[in-house]
Structures are given as C-alpha cells and as structure tokens.
Amino acid sequence: xxxxxxxxxxxxxxAGALAATGxxxxxxxxxxxxxxxxxxxxxxxxxxxxLTPAGASAPAGKTPIALGRPALPxxxxxxxxxxxxxxxGLPPGKxxxxxxxxxxLQNCATCHGEFGEGAGRxxxxxxxxxxxxxxxxxxxxxxxxxxxxxxxxYVHRAMPFGSNxxxxxxxxxxxxxxxxxxxxxxxxxxxLSKENFSKVDLPNEANFFDDDxxxxxxxxxxxxxxxxxxxxxxxxxxxxxxxNVTPDGDPPKxxxx
Amino acid sequence: xxxxxLPPTERARGAKPSLxxxxxxxxxxxxxxxxxxxxxxxxGGAALAAPAAGTPDPxxxxxxxxxxxxxxxxxxxxxxxxxxxxxxxxRREVTWLTASSQSSVSFTPLYALDSVITPNGLCFVRHHGxxxxxEPDKYRLMIHGLVDKPLVFTLEDLKRMPGxxxxxxxxxxxxxxxxxxxxxxxxxxxxxxxxxxxLFYTGVPLKTLLDMAGVNPKGKWVLAEGADAAVxxxxxxxxxxxxxxxxxxxxxxxxxxxxxxxxxxLVVPGWEGNMWVKWLRRLKVGDQPWQQREETSKYTDLLAxxxxxxxxxxxxxKSVVTSPSPQAPLKHKGxxxxxxxxxxxxxxxxxxxxxxxxxxxxxxxxIDGPAMPxxxxxxxxxxxxxxxxxxxxxxxxxxxxxxxxxxxELRAIRGTNSIYHNNGIQTWLVRSNGETENVEVG
Numbered sequence: 001x002x003x004x005x006x007x008x009x010x011x012x013x014x015a016g017a018l019a020a021t022g023x024x025x026x027x028x029x030x031x032x033x034x035x036x037x038x039x040x041x042x043x044x045x046x047x048x049x050x051l052t053p054a055g056a057s058a059p060a061g062k063t064p065i066a067l068g069r070p071a072l073p074x075x076x077x078x079x080x081x082x083x084x085x086x087x088x089g090l091p092p093g094k095x096x097x098x099x100x101x102x103x104x105l106q107n108c109a110t111c112h113g114e115f116g117e118g119a120g121r122x123x124x125x126x127x128x129x130x131x132x133x134x135x136x137x138x139x140x141x142x143x144x145x146x147x148x149x150x151x152x153x154y155v156h157r158a159m160p161f162g163s164n165x166x167x168x169x170x171x172x173x174x175x176x177x178x179x180x181x182x183x184x185x186x187x188x189x190x191x192l193s194k195e196n197f198s199k200v201d202l203p204n205e206a207n208f209f210d211d212d213x214x215x216x217x218x219x220x221x222x223x224x225x226x227x228x229x230x231x232x233x234x235x236x237x238x239x240x241x242x243x244n245v246t247p248d249g250d251p252p253k254x255x256x257x
Numbered sequence: 258x259x260x261x262x263l264p265p266t267e268r269a270r271g272a273k274p275s276l277x278x279x280x281x282x283x284x285x286x287x288x289x290x291x292x293x294x295x296x297x298x299x300x301g302g303a304a305l306a307a308p309a310a311g312t313p314d315p316x317x318x319x320x321x322x323x324x325x326x327x328x329x330x331x332x333x334x335x336x337x338x339x340x341x342x343x344x345x346x347x348r349r350e351v352t353w354l355t356a357s358s359q360s361s362v363s364f365t366p367l368y369a370l371d372s373v374i375t376p377n378g379l380c381f382v383r384h385h386g387x388x389x390x391x392e393p394d395k396y397r398l399m400i401h402g403l404v405d406k407p408l409v410f411t412l413e414d415l416k417r418m419p420g421x422x423x424x425x426x427x428x429x430x431x432x433x434x435x436x437x438x439x440x441x442x443x444x445x446x447x448x449x450x451x452x453x454x455x456l457f458y459t460g461v462p463l464k465t466l467l468d469m470a471g472v473n474p475k476g477k478w479v480l481a482e483g484a485d486a487a488v489x490x491x492x493x494x495x496x497x498x499x500x501x502x503x504x505x506x507x508x509x510x511x512x513x514x515x516x517x518x519x520x521x522x523l524v525v526p527g528w529e530g531n532m533w534v535k536w537l538r539r540l541k542v543g544d545q546p547w548q549q550r551e552e553t554s555k556y557t558d559l560l561a562x563x564x565x566x567x568x569x570x571x572x573x574x575k576s577v578v579t580s581p582s583p584q585a586p587l588k589h590k591g592x593x594x595x596x597x598x599x600x601x602x603x604x605x606x607x608x609x610x611x612x613x614x615x616x617x618x619x620x621x622x623x624i625d626g627p628a629m630p631x632x633x634x635x636x637x638x639x640x641x642x643x644x645x646x647x648x649x650x651x652x653x654x655x656x657x658x659x660x661x662x663x664x665x666e667l668r669a670i671r672g673t674n675s676i677y678h679n680n681g682i683q684t685w686l687v688r689s690n691g692e693t694e695n696v697e698v699g
Contacts, residue, residue: 068466085548153549162359210567230617231615234699245351246448
C-alpha cells in the first residue's frame with residue numbers, strides 16, 4: 001500500500017503538526033527529517049487534498065489511499081474458514097459415521113436429540129422427507145438443505161451453540177457423516193473426507209430457484225390501484241386475541257374517557 | 258411549520274399561509290360520519306381529564322412542584338434517558354418464538370414512535386450467537402479472495418478513509434411479519450411489524466475498500482462475515498456491493514450500539530436485514546455464492562409447491578398503521594391522527610393509501626418528513642371519529658409502481674410456509690370503545 005516517499009512525507013507532516021502544538025514527538029526517521037522542508041510539507045499537504053475515495057481506480061497521478069496494510073497469508077488462513085458448494089475451502093481430513101455418532105452424543109444430542117430429532121424447540125436435523133408440500137413442513141438437512149458443504153461449514157463455524165469453533169476438521173467430517181447417515185444418505189460404515197465430499201448430493205438441491213418475484217409477482221406493479229368500492233362487504237375472518245399468544249406486559253387495552 | 262411552505266419573501270411579509278400544508282390537511286380532514294352503518298355524527302371531541310365547566314383546572318391554579326423547586330442538575334444523566342413516564346416504550350421479546358434468547362429477536366416499539374428515525378436504544382435486535390463485545394483497538398477488517406491486494410484495516414483506518422457518507426436506510430428483518438403468514442397471531446404492530454429500524458448510518462462505501470484491494474474481473478460475489486459467536490455469513494452479489502453498500506461505524510450520529518454490531522457493520526440498502534452483517538470482520542471476493550446456512554436452510558422461501566426461492570434479497574414495499582393499533586388504541590372521539598410508516602427496498606415511497614373500511618374504499622394519506630429511497634417514510638391521515646367500528650389498513654406504493662399486496666394476494670402465489678418477506682396489508686379492527694385488534698378480513 002505505502003509508497004515509501006509518501007510514508008516519509010506523511011510522517012514528516014505528522015511530526016510537524018505535533019511539534020506545532022508543543023507536543024513532544026520521538027525523533028522522526030533521518031530520511032523523514034531531511035524531507036521535512038517547508039516546500040515538501042506543502043507538497044504533502046497538497047497530496048492530502050487530492051485523496052479521493054475512488055481508491056485504486058483513481059486516475060493516474062492521484063494519490064492512492066494510504067490506509068490499511070497487506071493481509072499476511074497466516075492471517076488469511078486463520079479467518080478463511082468458509083466452504084463452498086463445490087467443495088472449495090474444505091480442509092484435509094476425514095471422519096466416520098461411527099466417530100460422528102460418538103461426537104454427536106457428547107456435543108450435540110442435548111439440543112438436537114440422539115437421532116437429530118430435536119429436543120424441545122431446538123432444531124430438528126434429520127427426517128421430514130416428503131413434507132415440504134404439506135401443511136407443516138419439516139425442513140431438515142435431509143428434507144430441505146441443498147448442499148452438504150453447508151453442513152460442514154455451519155457446524156464448524158457456529159456449532160456447538162455456545163462453544164463454536166472448537167471442532168477439528170476430522171471431528172467436523174465425522175459429525176457431518178453421522179448427520180448424513182441419520183438422514184439415510186450414507187451407510188453406517190461411511191467415512192466422509194475432503195476427497196469424497198463432492199460425491200454427496202442432498203435430495204432437495206434441484207428445488208431451489210433464484211428470486212423470480214419480478215415475473216411471478218408482476219401483477220403487484222399497478223398504475224392505478226382501486227380506490228372506491230373495491231370489494232363487497234368486508235368481514236373479520238381471523239383474530240389475534242383468540243390465539244392470545246402476545247407477551248404479557250403490554251399497555252392496557254383501549255378505554256374511552 | 259406551515260410558514261416553511263411559503264416562499265421566504267411571503268414569510269417575511271407575514272402572508273397568510275392560505276395554501277399551507279396545515280390548511281390543506283384540514284381540507285382533507287376525513288369526516289367518517291358517512292362511513293359505516295348507523296355512525297353517529299362526531300361530537301366536539303371528548304375532553305381528557307377536564308374539570309367540570311366553570312371549575313378551575315387543578316393543573317393550572319396551584320403552583321406545581323416542578324415549578325416551585327429546582328430540578329435535576331445538568332449532568333444528572335451523563336448519557337440521557339427518556340422521561341420516566343415513557344418507561345413502557347421499550348424493545349420486547351416473544352419468548353415462545355425461539356429456543357434461545359441468544360439466537361432470537363426483540364421488537365421495536367413502533368406503536369409509540371413517530372417521524373422516521375428510530376432511537377438507537379429502541380432499534381430491534383436480531384442475534385444468532387448473542388452480542389459480541391469487541392474492543393475497538395482489536396477490531397480488524399480483512400478483504401481477500403479474488404483481489405489484487407488482500408488488505409487488513411483497523412477501525413482507525415476506516416474512520417480516516419476519504420469519502421465518508423451519511424445515509425438513512427431501513428433495516429427490516431426478512432422474517433418481519435413472518436408469524437402472520439397463517440393468520441392474525443400477535444396483537445400489536447411492535448410484534449407484527451417491529452423487526453425494523455431506520456437510521457442514519459455513517460461510514461464509507463464498500464466500493465472504496467474493494468477498489469483499494471482491486472477486485473479481480475472474475476469476482477462476482479462477496480462473502481461478508483461477522484466476528485460474533487455465530488460467525489454470520491452471507492453471499493452478496495458484487496454489483497450490489499459496488500453500488501450502495503456501506504461499511505458503517507456510526508448510527509444516528511454516534512458509534513454503533515454493541516447490539517447493532519459495534520464497532521462496524523455492513524449496510525445493504527433495501528435488502529433483507531440478515532445480510533447487514535454485524536461485527537463485520539471479513540469480506541471475501543469469489544466467483545460464485547457460497548451457499549451458506551443463512552442462504553440455504555434459512556432466508557430461502559418455501560412455496561406451496563415444495564420448491565423454494567433463494568436469494569430473495571429485496572424487501573418489497575410495505576406499510577403499517579402504527580396508531581391506532583392494538584398497543585395504541587383510540588381514546589377519544591372527534592379529531593384523531595392516524596399515523597403510520599411505509600418503506601420499500603426497491604426505491605422511494607411515492608404514495609400511501611389508507612382504508613378505514615377493510616379495503617373497500619381508500620384515501621391517499623399525507624406524507625410528512627423526508628421520503629428517501631430505501632428509508633422509512635411517515636404518513637398521516639387526520640380523521641374525525643364518531644365511535645364506529647373501523648377496519649384500518651394502509652397500502653404503500655413505491656416509485657417503481659409496486660403496490661403493496663394483500664395477504665390473500667401473497668398467499669395465492671406463495672402459500673403460507675415461506676416464513677420470510679410477508680409484506681401483506683395489515684388490518685386493525687378498531688372497536689367502538691377504541692380497543693384495537695390484529696385481524697384478518699375477507
């Protein structure tokens with residue numbers, strides 16, 4: 001990012017500004033000191049004036065924004081945890097259904113149930129196949145999720161809830177293998193690995209499609225919506241107070257004074 | 258207020274504001290006497306706590322304590338608080354909605370708010386892994402992937418960045434009104450519509466940072482990731498990222514609140530709130546979306562035929578009457594102000610219509626205050642209420658010509674299981690005693 005001459009000038013300007021306010025500053029680098037003549041300082045101030053938010057696309061001759069620094073490979077590796085549907089980002093490793101079962105019982109079953117059936121209101125992870133068109137769909141990994149990569153990525157980044165980022169790559173492969181087995185997608189003796197991951201297809205993948213509202217809901221764009229006598233007589237068909245599930249502590253009901 | 262609508266010269270001459278907004282609104286004052294069978298003619302308005310005629314008002318005649326004795330000193334509350342009499346105006350939670358209050362939502366008390374800016378402490382909160390507490394000196398933002406120069410920024414870097422902007426936008430949770438798909442459930446606009454807030458953000462365009470890193474021509478998507486315990490991620494099309502997204506460190510003039518992503522969050526104007534990644538730590542450029550949990554398992558919209566829409570980013574035009582509403586019942590006959598909000602992720606609200614008879618007849622409401630793109634817009638309808646039953650609705654239109662649909666129109670296309678993106682018209686039933694309820698009509 002930094003061009004060395006600009007860095008020196010910026011340091012010199014900073015030193016000059018602090019000196020002017022009477023604040024003691026450490027001796028700037030000798031080169032910076034040498035550059036800190038009045039003319040150079042003026043030039044540096046002009047350089048500040050031409051900074052534009054256009055950044056790298058600034059026209060030639062404009063000063064690039066001297067902020068930020070290069071990301072080191074180790075730093076990128078530390079945060080670069082995402083796994084894509086095509087398997088990009090999967091780390092080396094493997095884990096079996098059997099290992100996964102043990103890990104799942106230790107780390108996951110309290111909330112998700114021993115077989116991914118969900119405890120209380122915690123999410124159900126297995127089952128629900130064939131329910132998506134029903135009155136009460138059960139959206140699980142097996143019935144709904146389009147990609148196994150998402151299971152790996154999400155378990156690794158965000159599970160177990162409250163102690164996420166604690167599972168190793170092998171442990172995550174094993175838990176994903178167990179979840180796939182619970183959903184009848186791989187056999188009991190399956191070992192999931194970076195190498196065979198792309199062979200796992202989830203059943204509902206084909207049933208996702210990109211937002212089509214501008215065509216399927218085109219009728220909602222209207223020039224002159226009806227203003228007068230738009231319907232016959234209107235009746236109340238459903239009431240929230242019958243359900244009575246609104247939290248307590250609400251302000252009192254209406255009372256005419 | 259009325260004077261400001263006059264040219265300065267006329268104001269100086271003390272011209273009568275004969276065409277001012279206030280007189281126009283008086284002209285538009287809706288007389289409801291003709292609506293509804295057997296409606297009585299409105300009286301002069303029932304007086305609240307008024308003494309009997311001829312009796313001096315005890316709130317006037319004796320000198321009250323607050324006039325006789327000194328009040329609190331200037332720095333009683335170094336960070337100010339609302340009046341103690343407003344203590345009910347708070348965020349609320351619906352505990353049965355979620356299994357954990359760390360992956361849950363609280364709701365903005367819309368029924369008690371006015372104008373278009375949401376106070377910082379009342380902005381609804383949606384976490385997936387609780388509220389991260391990040392020390393500003395330890396905050397880092399990384400940009401990498403398909404870029405020429407992977408970069409790391411500190412918070413100070415972002416605050417020194419040229420081209421800082423201030424923009425007002427609504428943030429609406431994709432699941433706002435999601436509990437209402439099957440019918441009227443929750444009794445109050447705080448709960449049916451309160452997963453929204455509208456703020457002025459201060460920050461830098463995301464484009465500035467991406468340009469500094471130098472996006473590879475193969476780059477088509479940006480993954481945004483948070484630093485909280487959910488390590489929240491979403492894939493955002495590069496086009497949107499380069500268009501109007503902001504990396505924001507300020508809300509309504511001060512630092513972001515911790516629950517809103519302190520010190521830095523992503524702002525994705527007009528698009529579903531989930532994408533506005535809080536505690537933003539990483540932006541990765543790639544050539545395809547990542548298919549993360551929050552764009553596959555969640556924030557995809559299941560239709561009646563068993564198929565699901567994905568990448569339903571935009572929040573469509575929507576509105577709600579905030580008063581009267583179940584938490585803000587009518588208390589007086591006579592003059593009343595109906596107040597509500599409208600917004601659209603597709604552009605600027607151009608018009609809001611209000612119906613008081615369940616959608617049979619509509620009156621165009623008065624928009625007051627700024628109507629900015631992808632920002633909350635306030636509307637009013639001044640009306641005279643004779644005490645008859647009302648079925649109050651509002652219908653927003655935006656400058657693309659989109660008209661807010663009814664819930665029935667939405668269900669006809671989507672069914673009742675899509676959870677997200679319910680922008681259907683809301684109905685409030687106002688009873689003759691002023692009590693107001695969330696209902697559906699047909």
